[in-house]
Amino acid sequence: xxxxIVWSPDAACPTIRILDQTRLPREEVYxxxxxxxxxxxxxxxxxIRGAPAIGIAGAYGVALAARLAAREVPERDAPGAGxxxxxxxxxxxxxxxxxxxxxxxxxxxxxxAIDRVLARLxxxxxxxxxxxxxxxxxxxxxxxxxxxxxxxxxxxAMSRAMGAHGAALLPHGAGILTHCNTGGLAxxxxxxxLAVVFTAHDQGxxxxxxxxxxxxxLQGARLTMWELARAGIPATLIVxxxxxxxxxxxxxxxxxxxxxxxxxxxxxxxxxxxxGLAIAAARHGVPFYVVAPSSTFDPALxxxxxxxxxxxxxxxxxAGWSAGASDADAxxxxxxxxxxxxxxTPAELITGWVSEQGVRRRGDFA
Amino acid sequence: xxxxIVWSPDAACPTIRILDQTRLPREEVYxxxxxxxxxxxxxxxxxIRGAPAIGIAGAYGVALAARLAAREVPERDAPGAGxxxxxxxxxxxxxxxxxxxxxxxxxxxxxxAIDRVLARLxxxxxxxxxxxxxxxxxxxxxxxxxxxxxxxxxxxAMSRAMGAHGAALLPHGAGILTHCNTGGLAxxxxxxxLAVVFTAHDQGxxxxxxxxxxxxxLQGARLTMWELARAGIPATLIVxxxxxxxxxxxxxxxxxxxxxxxxxxxxxxxxxxxxGLAIAAARHGVPFYVVAPSSTFDPALxxxxxxxxxxxxxxxxxAGWSAGASDADAxxxxxxxxxxxxxxTPAELITGWVSEQGVRRRGDFA
Numbered sequence: 001x002x003x004x005i006v007w008s009p010d011a012a013c014p015t016i017r018i019l020d021q022t023r024l025p026r027e028e029v030y031x032x033x034x035x036x037x038x039x040x041x042x043x044x045x046x047x048i049r050g051a052p053a054i055g056i057a058g059a060y061g062v063a064l065a066a067r068l069a070a071r072e073v074p075e076r077d078a079p080g081a082g083x084x085x086x087x088x089x090x091x092x093x094x095x096x097x098x099x100x101x102x103x104x105x106x107x108x109x110x111x112x113a114i115d116r117v118l119a120r121l122x123x124x125x126x127x128x129x130x131x132x133x134x135x136x137x138x139x140x141x142x143x144x145x146x147x148x149x150x151x152x153x154x155x156x157a158m159s160r161a162m163g164a165h166g167a168a169l170l171p172h173g174a175g176i177l178t179h180c181n182t183g184g185l186a187x188x189x190x191x192x193x194l195a196v197v198f199t200a201h202d203q204g205x206x207x208x209x210x211x212x213x214x215x216x217x218l219q220g221a222r223l224t225m226w227e228l229a230r231a232g233i234p235a236t237l238i239v240x241x242x243x244x245x246x247x248x249x250x251x252x253x254x255x256x257x258x259x260x261x262x263x264x265x266x267x268x269x270x271x272x273x274x275x276g277l278a279i280a281a282a283r284h285g286v287p288f289y290v291v292a293p294s295s296t297f298d299p300a301l302x303x304x305x306x307x308x309x310x311x312x313x314x315x316x317x318x319a320g321w322s323a324g325a326s327d328a329d330a331x332x333x334x335x336x337x338x339x340x341x342x343x344x345t346p347a348e349l350i351t352g353w354v355s356e357q358g359v360r361r362r363g364d365f366a
Numbered sequence: 367x368x369x370x371i372v373w374s375p376d377a378a379c380p381t382i383r384i385l386d387q388t389r390l391p392r393e394e395v396y397x398x399x400x401x402x403x404x405x406x407x408x409x410x411x412x413x414i415r416g417a418p419a420i421g422i423a424g425a426y427g428v429a430l431a432a433r434l435a436a437r438e439v440p441e442r443d444a445p446g447a448g449x450x451x452x453x454x455x456x457x458x459x460x461x462x463x464x465x466x467x468x469x470x471x472x473x474x475x476x477x478x479a480i481d482r483v484l485a486r487l488x489x490x491x492x493x494x495x496x497x498x499x500x501x502x503x504x505x506x507x508x509x510x511x512x513x514x515x516x517x518x519x520x521x522x523a524m525s526r527a528m529g530a531h532g533a534a535l536l537p538h539g540a541g542i543l544t545h546c547n548t549g550g551l552a553x554x555x556x557x558x559x560l561a562v563v564f565t566a567h568d569q570g571x572x573x574x575x576x577x578x579x580x581x582x583x584l585q586g587a588r589l590t591m592w593e594l595a596r597a598g599i600p601a602t603l604i605v606x607x608x609x610x611x612x613x614x615x616x617x618x619x620x621x622x623x624x625x626x627x628x629x630x631x632x633x634x635x636x637x638x639x640x641x642g643l644a645i646a647a648a649r650h651g652v653p654f655y656v657v658a659p660s661s662t663f664d665p666a667l668x669x670x671x672x673x674x675x676x677x678x679x680x681x682x683x684x685a686g687w688s689a690g691a692s693d694a695d696a697x698x699x700x701x702x703x704x705x706x707x708x709x710x711t712p713a714e715l716i717t718g719w720v721s722e723q724g725v726r727r728r729g730d731f732a
Contacts, residue, residue, distance in 0.1 A: 179607075210704070213683065215581060215605040221684075225701045237683055237703040239581040241545075241606040241639025245709035248641070273607025275614070276646050283645050317579065317603055318587075335591045337603040338576070343611035 002184035002227070004053055005152075007060055007145065008032060014067050016060045020047045021185055021219075025226040036065055036096045043103045043110075046217060050186020051260045051296055052155050055109030058100050059148035062117040065096035066144040070137035089137050090121060093144070105308040106269055106342045107260035108298040113151050120147040156189030158293040158356035166196030166256065166291055166354045172205050174253040177243060177281075179212040180271035181223035182258035182291065193256035193291040194227060196354065201233050209235040210246050214271060216316040216339065240273050244280035255281045259292040266347030266365040267304025268292075272340055278349035287351040294355050304344035312341045368550035368593070370419055371518075373426055373511065374398060380433050382426045386413045387551055387585075391592040402431055402462045409469045409476075412583060416552020417626045417662055418521050421475030424466050425514035428483040431462035432510040436503035455503050456487060459510070471674040472635055472708045473626035474664040479517050486513040522555030524659040527722035532562030532622065532657055535718070535725065538571050540619040543609060543647075545578040546637035547589035548624035548657065559622035559657040560593060562720065567599050575601040576612050580637060582682040582705065606639050610646035621647045625658040632713030632731040633670025634658075638706055644715035653717040660721050670710035678707045 008017040015032035016039060023029045031047065033039045039061050042048055048057050069092045097114050104110060124143050170176070176197060180186075183194035190198055200207045209228055214220035221237055228235035238246055246252055255277055259268040268274075268290045281288040301307060314337035353360040374383040381398040382405060389395045397413065399405045405427050408414055414423050435458045463480045470476060490509050536542070542563060546552075549560035556564055566573045575594055580586035587603055594601035604612055612618060621643055625634040634640075634656045647654040667673060680703035719726040 212607070213581065215579065215607060221701075229701060235701065237680075237701055239606070239638065239683055239705075241578070241581060241637075241642060242704065242706060242709070244642030244645055245638060245706060246704070248709075249706075250704070271607075272605065272611060276607060276610030276642055279610055279646050279649050280642050314603075317605055335587075335595060335601065335603055338608065338612070338616070339605075340608060340611060340615075343608070343614075 001189070004185050005048060005056055005060065005188060007063070007149065014064065016057065016064055018042060018048045018057070019185070021049060021223060022047050025222055034064070036061060036068075036099060039064065040099060040103050043100070049219070050181065051107035051109040051258065052187035052192065052293060053185070054104060054107060055113035055295060056148070056152050056155060056188045058110045059113040059117050059151045061100045062093060062097050062114055063141065063144040063148045065093045066121070066141040069093055070141045089140055090125075093121065093140070094118060104310055106310045107296075109295050112295050116151065117144050117147045120144070152188045155187055155293065159187055159189035159191055159195045161356035162192060162291055162293065162354055163190055163195035163199030165356075165358050166193075166289065167199040167203055167205065169254065169287070169289065169352070169354070169359065170196070170200050170205060170207065171253055174200065174205065174207050175210065175251040176207055177210045177212070177246060177252050177255045177277070177286075178224065179220060179257050179274055179277055180214045181219040181227070182256075183224060183227040185223050185227060186258060192258040192293070193289075194224065196256055196291055197228075197233060198231060201231065207233065209233060210250065210252065211235055211237050212240045212243055212273060212277070213237055214273060215240055219271070243277055247280055247284040247286055252284070252286050255286055255288045256291055257289070259290045259296050260342055261301070261307050262290065262292060262297045262353065263301040263304050263307060264299045264365070265303045266350060266353060266362065267307070267344055268347075268350060268353075269304060269307045269309065269342045269344050272343050275343040275345045278345040282349050288349060289352050289354055290345070290350055291354040294357060297355070304346060307344055309344070310341040312339045314339055367555070370551050371414060371422055371426065371554060373429070373515065380430065382423065382430055384408060384414045384423070385551070387415060387589060388413050391588055400430070402427060402434070402465060405430065406465060406469050409466070415585070416547065417473035417475040417624065418553035418558065418659060419551070420470060420473055421479035421661060422514070422518050422521060422554045424476045425479040425483050425517045427466045428459060428463050428480055429507065429510040429514045431459045432487070432507040435459055436507045455506055459487065459506070460484060470676055472676045473662075475626075475661050478661050482517065483510050483513045486510070518554045521553055521659065524722035525553055525555035525557055525561045528558055528657055528659065528720055529556055529561035529565030531722075531724050532559075532655065532720045533566040533569055533571065535620065535653070535655065535720070536562070536566050536571060536573060537619055540566065540571065540573050541576065541617040542573055543576045543578070543612060543618050543621045543643070543652075544590065545586060545623050545640055545643055546580045547585040547593070548622075549590060549593040551589050551593060552624060558624040558659070559655075560590065562622055562657055563594075563599060564597060567597065573599065575599060576616065576618065577601055577603050578606045578609055578639060578643070579603055580639060581606055585637070609643055613646055613650040613652055618650070618652050621652055621654045622657055623655070625656045625662050626708055627667070627673050628656065628658060628663045628719065629667040629669050629673060630665045630731070631669045632716060632719060632728065633673070633710055634713075634716060635670060635673045635675065635708045635710045638709050641709040641711045644711040648715050654715060655718050655720055656711070656716055657720040660723060663721070670712060673710055675710070676707040678705045680705055
């Protein structure tokens with residue numbers, strides 16, 4: 001299992017340790033993040049990415065905020081010391097949580113996980129921990145960490161369940177087309193769409209993967225190919241533009257992708273390029289599955305039109321690449337770019353939604 | 367006008383001068399090619415590319431072969447010297463032509479242009495130039511050059527005609543999505559699909575372009591953006607995966623692409639990624655036009671299934687790029703890739719075929 005993110009306990013100075021995904025596959029570098037700004041930077045720069053993984057990072061972030069707050073106001077924390085205590089602490093934690101929540105807008109898991117930890121902290125104040133007799137700061141920090149760990153543990157269990165539900169959909173020797181990275185790096189466990197591949201592989205079903213490279217940041221080329229090579233699963237890299245042609249000229253039995261947010265009607269936001277894949281899959285009659293835990297579903301949004309789409313800097317598209325046979329490595333300096341990080345695939349193009357609870361079909365959405 | 371390719375006349379040592387497109391947009395470097403192997407390398411490495419442009423290069427290549435052959439057998443070339451003379455010369459030229467023709471298999475223009483120059487040379491032997499009294503070698507070289515120049519001149523005229531026919535299809539302020547590079551760099555003149563944009567711009571129709579970057583070799587990012595910036599036409603670069611989403615969220619009035627070979631039924635081979643674009647355009651009701659001169663039509667092939675598709679080295683996909691926020695610059699070393707350079711768009715997804723002769727519609731194909 002990849003150590004995508006771990007809580008690194010140290011009584012004096014706990015850290016959130018992450019594998020820096022911007023440096024893969026060339027080097028495996030771990031970062032110890034011990035401040036909220038550092039964690040925000042890591043999420044914004046995609047050092048840790050993937051909807052479930054940034055949810056876990058957000059949850060640990062609240063735990064880190066609670067620990068930091070507890071360190072700074074220890075004297076007010078003594079039993080019976082009276083004063084602000086936990087209410088002040090909670091306000092401080094909530095401020096940090098708001099900063100974390102705002103870093104990336106599209107994936108609902110980030111806000112979901114942060115809010116779940118905060119709710120646990122708020123609940124701890126009642127009935128025994130009312131505002132009049134706040135819970136000790138150390139208790140809040142322990143509670144936050146316990147909740148974050150629960151989220152992390154549940155993520156692994158959900159990955160396994162998604163893997164099993166999804167693998168049951170695949171024939172032996174299936175050719176699978178996938179986009180972006182949806183493996184252990186994108187989650188706290190096995191992954192979402194790639195969990196299905198790993199499970200099918202473990203079951204001896206001999207899946208073969210075609211991985212879209214996934215411009216602009218090449219998560220497919222750098223991360224998915226790395227995870228599949230590590231697992232010994234046959235994988236072929238293709239440029240994003242070759243996906244439709246692969247459906248025509250190669251054996252592709254299913255397209256498996258993850259999701260960053262799924263609206264109440266089944267519309268799914270995912271990495272830019274997913275929508276075009278779904279259109280091509282529909283034309284070729286290739287089943288198109290979205291694999292995501294229930295924390296990715298956002299019943300508050302009636303349709304995908306309401307999902308906020310993060311636009312990232314034009315420089316991700318305009319620079320940082322070089323052509324294979326060339327030393328030219330940037331578009332003309334005057335060039336502009338449009339760089340939406342996600343698109344929305346309408347439910348009508350999705351064959352099934354695989355979560356830890358099973359497989360939903362189109363008819364299951366209101 | 368871009369000097370994509372010119373015949374550089376020098377009595378002693380003529381050369382084919384090309385703008386090395388692998389070094390754009392960073393630097394404008396011209397190469398003087400004076401041997402057939404050098405020209406083959408330049409075409410294979412895409413220093414010159416684009417179906418019409420490599421046709422012109424092939425034609426000049428035959429002229430170069432004729433000139434080189436004439437230099438090497440001058441003594442047998444004297445009037446009345448008897449002996450092999452032109453038949454030997456023609457055989458030598460044909461050998462070089464075969465090498466040139468084989469460099470890239472998909473674009474029909476390369477073979478078409480080479481064969482046209484050869485046919486002119488063969489025809490020169492009859493009636494006055496029979497095998498018994500072959501034409502002088504210098505005459506063959508002059509004939510070949512004249513024919514190559516005619517092909518080059520006709521290409522420019524065809525570009526202008528395609529531009530006019532295509533521009534008439536566009537509304538004022540049209541948003542145009544395009545793929546790869548189809549401008550002056552891809553031809554001997556204005557271009558094919560981009561000629562339509564240039565013409566619309568000159569007519570004051572204020573077109574705006576969304577350019578696919580076109581992985582793996584980024585001809586859209588490097589070349590199309592460079593040409594549009596040079597012409598002062600508003601252009602926005604997008605990753606290939608964003609094209610379908612652009613059709614949904616931006617104003618896109620038409621997709622304009624080039625072609626490397628068009629079968630008798632209208633199926634069109636073009637840069638990998640074109641097929642997926644056409645599928646997405648059909649879903650969004652966006653007109654999808656293929657812009658190509660009549661030399662790109664290959665009536666000998668009944669359908670796109672018969673078009674040979676060039677597969678290029680996996681290294682074009684696996685290496686030579688780096689992610690924006692990262693110093694990781696290659697897929698895992700064990701990774702494999704599938705790198706078809708072209709795909710085939712079936713006629714049913716094409717709204718119209720714009721050539722120098724006008725606009726053909728689906729019903730115009732048998």
